[in-house]
Structure formats: structure tokens, C-alpha cells
Amino acid sequence: MSSGxxxxxxxxxxxxxxxxxxxxxxxxxxxxxxxxxxxxxxxxRRFLIIFFFVFASxxxxxxxxxxxxxxxxxxxxxxxxxxxxxxxxGNSGNSNNTNNKSTNLNRNSPASQNEAFKDGNSINxxxxxxxxxxxxxxxxxxxxxxxxxxxVENKNSTQSNSKLKIGKSKSNSNKVVxxxxxxxxxxxxxxPKVIASNKKRTSINTEINNSEESKIETIRISQPxxxxxxxxxxxxxxxxxxxxxxxxxxxxxxxxxxxxYNFEIPIWxxxxxxxxxxTFNNYFIKPSNNKFVHKDLLDKYDGxxxxxxxxxxxxxxxxxxxxxxxxxxxxxxxTGQVGNYDLYVxxxxxxxxxxxxxxxxxxxxxxxxxxxxxxxxxxxxxxVPVLAAYVFPLSRRLAISxxxxxxxxxxxxxxxxxxxxxxxxxxxxxxxxxQRKTNNNLIGGIGIQYQFSRKMSFxxxxxxxxxxxxxxxxxxxYNNHIRTIGFNFGLIFNLSH
Amino acid sequence: xxxxxxxxxxxxxxxxKGDGRAYKEVFELFSPKMMSICKRYxxxxxxxRDFMQEGFIRVFDNIHKFxxxxxxxxWITRIMVNNAITNIRKKAKKAGFVDVADLGExxxxxxxxxxxxxxxxxxxxxxxxxxxxxxxxRTVINLYAVDGKSHxxxxxLLGISESTSKTQLLKARKYLKQLITLIKK
Numbered sequence: 001m002s003s004g005x006x007x008x009x010x011x012x013x014x015x016x017x018x019x020x021x022x023x024x025x026x027x028x029x030x031x032x033x034x035x036x037x038x039x040x041x042x043x044x045r046r047f048l049i050i051f052f053f054v055f056a057s058x059x060x061x062x063x064x065x066x067x068x069x070x071x072x073x074x075x076x077x078x079x080x081x082x083x084x085x086x087x088x089x090g091n092s093g094n095s096n097n098t099n100n101k102s103t104n105l106n107r108n109s110p111a112s113q114n115e116a117f118k119d120g121n122s123i124n125x126x127x128x129x130x131x132x133x134x135x136x137x138x139x140x141x142x143x144x145x146x147x148x149x150x151x152v153e154n155k156n157s158t159q160s161n162s163k164l165k166i167g168k169s170k171s172n173s174n175k176v177v178x179x180x181x182x183x184x185x186x187x188x189x190x191x192p193k194v195i196a197s198n199k200k201r202t203s204i205n206t207e208i209n210n211s212e213e214s215k216i217e218t219i220r221i222s223q224p225x226x227x228x229x230x231x232x233x234x235x236x237x238x239x240x241x242x243x244x245x246x247x248x249x250x251x252x253x254x255x256x257x258x259x260x261y262n263f264e265i266p267i268w269x270x271x272x273x274x275x276x277x278x279t280f281n282n283y284f285i286k287p288s289n290n291k292f293v294h295k296d297l298l299d300k301y302d303g304x305x306x307x308x309x310x311x312x313x314x315x316x317x318x319x320x321x322x323x324x325x326x327x328x329x330x331x332x333x334x335t336g337q338v339g340n341y342d343l344y345v346x347x348x349x350x351x352x353x354x355x356x357x358x359x360x361x362x363x364x365x366x367x368x369x370x371x372x373x374x375x376x377x378x379x380x381x382x383x384v385p386v387l388a389a390y391v392f393p394l395s396r397r398l399a400i401s402x403x404x405x406x407x408x409x410x411x412x413x414x415x416x417x418x419x420x421x422x423x424x425x426x427x428x429x430x431x432x433x434x435q436r437k438t439n440n441n442l443i444g445g446i447g448i449q450y451q452f453s454r455k456m457s458f459x460x461x462x463x464x465x466x467x468x469x470x471x472x473x474x475x476x477x478y479n480n481h482i483r484t485i486g487f488n489f490g491l492i493f494n495l496s497h
Numbered sequence: 498x499x500x501x502x503x504x505x506x507x508x509x510x511x512x513x514k515g516d517g518r519a520y521k522e523v524f525e526l527f528s529p530k531m532m533s534i535c536k537r538y539x540x541x542x543x544x545x546r547d548f549m550q551e552g553f554i555r556v557f558d559n560i561h562k563f564x565x566x567x568x569x570x571x572w573i574t575r576i577m578v579n580n581a582i583t584n585i586r587k588k589a590k591k592a593g594f595v596d597v598a599d600l601g602e603x604x605x606x607x608x609x610x611x612x613x614x615x616x617x618x619x620x621x622x623x624x625x626x627x628x629x630x631x632x633x634x635r636t637v638i639n640l641y642a643v644d645g646k647s648h649x650x651x652x653x654l655l656g657i658s659e660s661t662s663k664t665q666l667l668k669a670r671k672y673l674k675q676l677i678t679l680i681k682k
Binding site: 007032262 | 520528532533546550553554564610615623624641642643645670674
């Protein structure tokens with residue numbers, strides 16, 4: 001190397017490596033404006049994502065709800081037509097009460113006595129909604145000679161009572177077929193109204209959000225008086241508060257540094273999940289109702305139904321205090337059972353004057369009442385869970401989470417057939433008086449979370465829930481306790497750190 | 498300006514908590530140095546300022562990730578350089594790496610030596626020459642000569658082959674020397 005000469009690389013390193021601009025203008029004001037716009041843009045994007053997410057989820061829930069309602073309506077209509085046909089032709093051999101009645105009366109067997117009681121029971125059911133009917137009218141006479149007459153009378157009574165009932169509520173009876181059809185039409189008319197009102201509400205929400213966003217756009221950064229600070233004497237309290245507005249989702253130090261794995265726990269998270277959930281039905285009879293319920297009911301259910309798996313889904317928001325968090329949201333939650341009824345009711349009950357079962361006649365299969373058909377039922381709820389959770393970080397990206405809490409359940413519909421308490425006949429579950437309108441779930445679960453990016457995590461957890469109250473109402477005389485086990489697959493979006 | 502980690506820890510915590518005054522303090526503390534780095538990579542002052550502002554946005558968006566493994570200044574510098582390179586790569590995708598057609602014959606090791614007169618140049622003059630270099634040359638010579646990266650690292654950073662990095666460096670030296678000579682005349 002020649003003396004006095006320098007390699008160009010060394011020259012650049014010496015000149016530029018130690019370069020310190022002397023300008024005092026650091027450009028903070030310009031940067032503050034740029035950064036403010038950047039945060040504004042980021043916040044808008046975040047709001048849009050949340051809005052889209054909530055809107056899409058709500059739309060999906062509403063769509064599913066009305067799809068379920070429509071399928072219920074179609075199913076009811078079909079049943080109605082079948083009943084009409086069978087009534088007009090006078091055929092026997094199905095579970096329709098009128099047909100059963102004629103069949104059993106012709107046989108003139110002990111079962112026919114029961115059918116007379118059946119009509120009496122029908123009246124009783126209808127009349128149970130009418131409090132002003134005297135108890136002496138409720139039951140058919142026990143005397144065999146009067147069975148046919150009282151059957152006819154009872155039939156008429158049933159029709160007239162059904163007329164009254166239809167005017168008052170949505171509950172209907174399979175016995176008066178024409179009236180059921182009228183009710184179905186009524187349901188179909190009301191559904192579009194609900195849809196229209198929902199649409200209206202959605203558009204209002206949109207406007208509100210937009211107006212909020214335009215307000216936010218008007219925020220401008222106030223330029224603080226620049227004061228040169230000595231870094232050694234730096235004091236954060238020198239400047240007034242809020243002289244530089246940033247994000248409403250203010251950054252906050254969370255437990256990220258408090259757990260040794262640096263597992264990031266943002267303050268706010270939203271999540272979407274789908275959950276294949278298996279329902280376990282446990283039918284039971286309260287001791288006080290034992291005398292009103294057929295002794296074979298539980299056995300018949302055990303032999304007919306199986307656990308049902310449904311697909312539930314929902315969205316939730318979570319606030320993390322540190323490793324501890326609380327969350328809530330809205331979920332579509334459904335339960336039910338699957339199976340088929342193929343029942344011979346060999347023990348025909350004899351009802352007492354108060355509707356309790358005094359005893360049973362044994363019948364051969366030839367004479368026993370044969371009930372067939374699908375045992376599938378579905379009961380849908382909107383669930384609002386409130387859960388407390390705690391995470392145990394395992395690594396920078398992986399953590400175990402445990403959760404416990406409760407939920408509010410709002411019954412939104414049901415379909416399928418269940419068995420009546422006394423005669424073990426199929427009865428449609430589309431009458432809401434048969435079920436509780438609200439209920440509560442006790443929830444516990446454990447799962448894992450995997451953070452595959454700063455913004456998103458995947459979660460999988462097993463959730464056990466148990467309804468605090470029976471699902472069927474007291475009018476059914478027997479009840480069921482519903483427990484579920486769900487496997488939740490979720491996507492978690494981090495809103496802030 | 499290389500502040501000790503402990504003296505910066507309060508500042509970093511305040512930034513993590515979203516304190517605007519802390520942001521300002523960090524910006525004023527490091528922006529002169531960062532501006533000089535950005536100037537080395539940028540085509541001109543405006544682009545350098547854009548690089549720096551974008552770099553600081555990244556710094557503040559990610560300051561919660563700063564673990565203190567290195568000094569804050571080193572961490573910010575790394576973000577600035579990476580940000581500048583990302584921008585240059587974006588530009589290169591559109592325009593491609595410009596190759597100066599005829600730089601004359603290679604005159605051996607002596608061709609990369611600068612005389613005393615050239616060494617007396619002001620920093621601003623050197624930066625001016627740097628900014629006249631095509632982006633590819635400028636980036637490679639910056640990374641190699643000033644930031645001390647190897648050809649392998651440069652190749653990874655820029656998404657080019659090592660041989661391309663070497664070729665670009667040789668041409669950058671030659672071109673830069675011609676520019677410096679021209680200015681000194």
C-alpha cells in the first residue's frame with residue numbers, strides 16, 4: 001500500500017461510520033404527524049376487521065337461526081298434510097290419536113279403555129291451558145259402557161278447546177289438524193318481519209360506527225413545546241399529560257415480562273371458534289312425579305336414543321389482566337339426541353281420576369301400541385358465556401389454558417319428537433311450553449394455545465358444560481339433565497399489546 | 498451516543514406503555530445518527546427522511562419486543578438498515594439492479610486506493626457521491642465497507658448471489674472512486 005493512500009473501504013468507514021449530522025432539527029414534528037397518521041390507519045384497519053368479524057358472525061348466526069326456523073316450519077307442514085290425509089281416509093295404524101282411538105275401540109279390548117282415557121287425557125292437556133274448566137270435565141268415565149260416547153264427546157271437546165287455545169298461543173295439538181295448519185301459516189308470516197327488523201338494526205349500527213370513525217379522523221396532534229432535555233435529568237412528569245395523542249388501545253405493560261418464557265399476553269383479544277359438541281342426555285323422574293310417569297319410560301329412552309354431536313360456534317372477546325383473564329361472547333349452542341323409536345308398549349297404563357297411573361294391563365305385541373319413527377331432536381340456544389381463564393406458558397409460543405365459568409342460555413327453537421310421560425307416545429317438541437326458555441350452563445375446560453404470529457393464535461380446548469336446570473319444563477312430568485363435551489377449535493386475534 | 502442499557506430501561510418502559518413524551522425522547526436521541534445511516538442508503542435527503550421515519554415507526558411498533566440483548570442504539574440501527582434494505586429491494590424489484598456499463602479495465606488493487614487529496618473530503622461530499630451511485634452499488638458498498646457485512650450476509654439480505662455481491666462491490670468501488678476524483682478536480 002502506498003504511503004498516504006487509503007483503501008476506499010477504509011475511507012468510507014472512517015468518514016461515514018462516525019458520521020453525526022450537526023443539524024438540530026431532528027424532524028420530530030414531521031415524524032409525529034406521520035406516526036399519528038400511521039396509528040390512525042392502523043386503528044381504522046383494526047376497527048374494520050373487528051366490525052367485519054362481528055358482522056359476519058352475527059350474519060352467520062342469524063342465517064342459521066332462520067334456516068333452522070324454516071326447516072322446522074316445513075317439517076311441521078308435512079306432518080300436517082299427512083295427518084289430514086290419514087284423517088280423511090280414516091286409516092288406522094299410525095300414531096295419530098284419532099286413528100288410534102278408532103282402532104282400539106274396534107278391538108274392544110282393555111286397551112280401548114285406555115284409549116278412552118287417552119281422549120280424556122287429550123282434553124286434560126288442552127284444558128290444562130284453560131284454567132276456567134272444571135276438573136269434573138277433565139276425565140272420561142271409567143265405565144266401559146260409556147267409552148264410545150265419551151270418546152265422541154271428548155273428541156268434540158278437544159276440537160272446541162283447540163279453537164280457544166289457538167287464538168291464545170302458538171302451542172298446538174296434533175289432534176286438530178286444520179288448526180295446526182293455520183298455526184304454521186302464522187309462523188311463516190311472522191318470520192320475514194323478524195328478518196326485516198334485524199336488517200334495520202344492522203344498518204343503524206353501521207351508521208353509528210361510521211360516525212364514530214369520522215369523529216376520530218378530526219383528532220389532531222397538539223404540538224408540545226419542544227424543550228431540550230438533559231437525558232440524565234429526564235423527568236417524565238415535566239410535560240403535561242396527553243400532549244401527544246396516540247392509540248386508544250393504549251400500550252400497556254402486561255405479563256409478557258413476568259413469565260419466564262416471554263409468552264405474549266395482549267390486553268384485548270377476540271376469538272372465533274367452532275366446536276363439535278357431544279350431548280349426553282340423562283332422563284330422570286322426580287319422586288313426586290313417579291305416579292304420573294310410565295314405569296318403562298326410562299328403559300324405552302335408553303333403548304332408543306344415543307348421544308348426539310352437533311356443531312356449535314361463536315365469537316368472544318377476552319380481557320387479559322395478566323395470565324388471568326375474563327371473557328365473554330355469543331355462541332350458537334345446540335343439543336339433542338339421535339336414534340329411532342321402535343317401541344311396543346306392552347304395559348298399558350290405567351289412569352286414575354287425577355291423571356296418575358293406577359296400574360297396568362299387560363298386552364301381547366299384537367295388541368300393544370307400536371310407536372315408530374325418528375327419535376332425533378335438536379334444541380338450539382343462544383349462549384352468552386362468562387368465563388375466567390388462566391394461562392400457563394410452556395414456551396414463547398405455547399401455553400396451557402384453563403377456564404371456568406357459567407353461561408346464560410336462551411332457547412331459540414327445537415325440533416323432533418319425544419315421548420309422552422303416560423302412554424309413551426311420540427310428541428312433537430316444537431311447543432315451547434314443553435321446555436325452559438332460559439337456562440344456565442356451568443362450564444369448565446382445559447386446552448392449549450399456540451401463537452403462530454404476533455397477531456394470531458390457534459387454540460384447542462376441551463370444554464365440559466352441565467346445565468344447572470333440567471331442559472324440559474315441569475309440565476312434562478319427567479325431565480332430562482343435559483351435559484356436553486365440546487372440542488373447541490379457535491382462532492384468536494390479538495388487538496393490542 | 499451509546500447509552501447504557503440501564504439508563505434506557507425507563508425510557509423503553511415508558512415507550513412500551515405508550516408515553517408520547519418517551520417516543521419523542523427516543524426520537525430526538527437517536528434520529529441524528531439514524532438519519533446519517535439512512536442517507537448512506539438513500540438516493541437523496543427526501544428518501545433518507547422517509548427511510549428514517551418509516552424505520553422509527555417500526556421501532557415504536559415493535560419496542561415491546563426489545564429484550565435488551567444489545568443496546569437500544571444497536572437495535573434501532575439494525576431496524577433502520579433492514580428497513581432501508583427492504584425499501585431498496587422493493588425498488589430493485591421494479592427497476593432491477595442497475596449496472597454501469599463501462600467502467601474501464603480493472604487496474605488491480607491500486608485502483609481502490611484514494612490519495613490524500615481525496616481523503617480530505619467533507620462528509621457531505623462523500624454522501625453526495627454515495628447518493629450518485631446506483632442503488633445496488635450503494636447498498637452493497639454500504640453493507641460491506643461501512644457496516645462490515647460479509648458477502649454471504651449481503652447476499653442473504655438482498656436476495657442475490659454472493660458472486661453478484663462481489664461484482665457489485667468491485668464496480669461500486671470503481672465508480673465511487675471516479676465520482677470522488679471528479680468532485681476533487
